[in-house]
Amino acid sequence: xxxxxxxxxxxxxxxxxxxxxxxxxxxxxxxxxxxxxxxxxxxxxxxxxxxxxxxxxxxxxxxxxxxxxxxxxxxxxxxxxxxxxxxxxxxxxxxxxxxxxxxxxxxxxxxxxxxxxxxxxxxxxxxxxxxxxxxxxxxxxxxxxxxxxxxx
Numbered sequence: 589x590x591x592x593x594x595x596x597x598x599x600x601x602x603x604x605x606x607x608x609x610x611x612x613x614x615x616x617x618x619x620x621x622x623x624x625x626x627x628x629x630x631x632x633x634x635x636x637x638x639x640x641x642x643x644x645x646x647x648x649x650x651x652x653x654x655x656x657x658x659x660x661x662x663x664x665x666x667x668x669x670x671x672x673x674x675x676x677x678x679x680x681x682x683x684x685x686x687x688x689x690x691x692x693x694x695x696x697x698x699x700x701x702x703x704x705x706x707x708x709x710x711x712x713x714x715x716x717x718x719x720x721x722x723x724x725x726x727x728x729x730x731x732x733x734x735x736x737x738x739x740x
Contacts, residue, residue: 589668595712598703601681603688604666604696606645606659647683649696657696669698671726672719679721680712 595601645659645667659667672679681698688695698720702709712718 589665589670589718591712591714591716591718594714595700596703597700597709597711599700599711600686601698601700601718602664602666603686604647604657604659604663604683604698606657606663606667607661608649608655608657611648611651611654611656647696649685649694666698669718669720671722673721673727675717676719679719680709680716681718681720683720 643658643660645663646656647658649655649657657663669681678701680701682701684697684699685694686697687693688697698718700709700711702711
């Protein structure tokens, strides 16, 4: 996904929409990497539904409440935001939690890196790809899947 206009540091980009579902108790044991609320990896691999376990678009909304959002089959453009690895030295956007007035609830969204103490960021220029960090856990899980496929 690419920026349609210049975006200043700290700017909200868009919400990450999808099907909200409950995660399994095993997810809280650390088998799933990170959550949107702490801006680390937001992948929710290992959740209760088999569809969520297979989805590359599933991430935590609130790990403590056991809620995740999966954009594999329904959602918005947010599902097309890629990981920065292999494209840039670092991400120019990050996951975060926001209060969505439209739905009167918390939602996961994307924000331009920077603002506040991290004001060194130049933001995102029109035409630049919007890139986040999926987190080490996401890629570790993919490496495990690759090893299982090789053994199969």
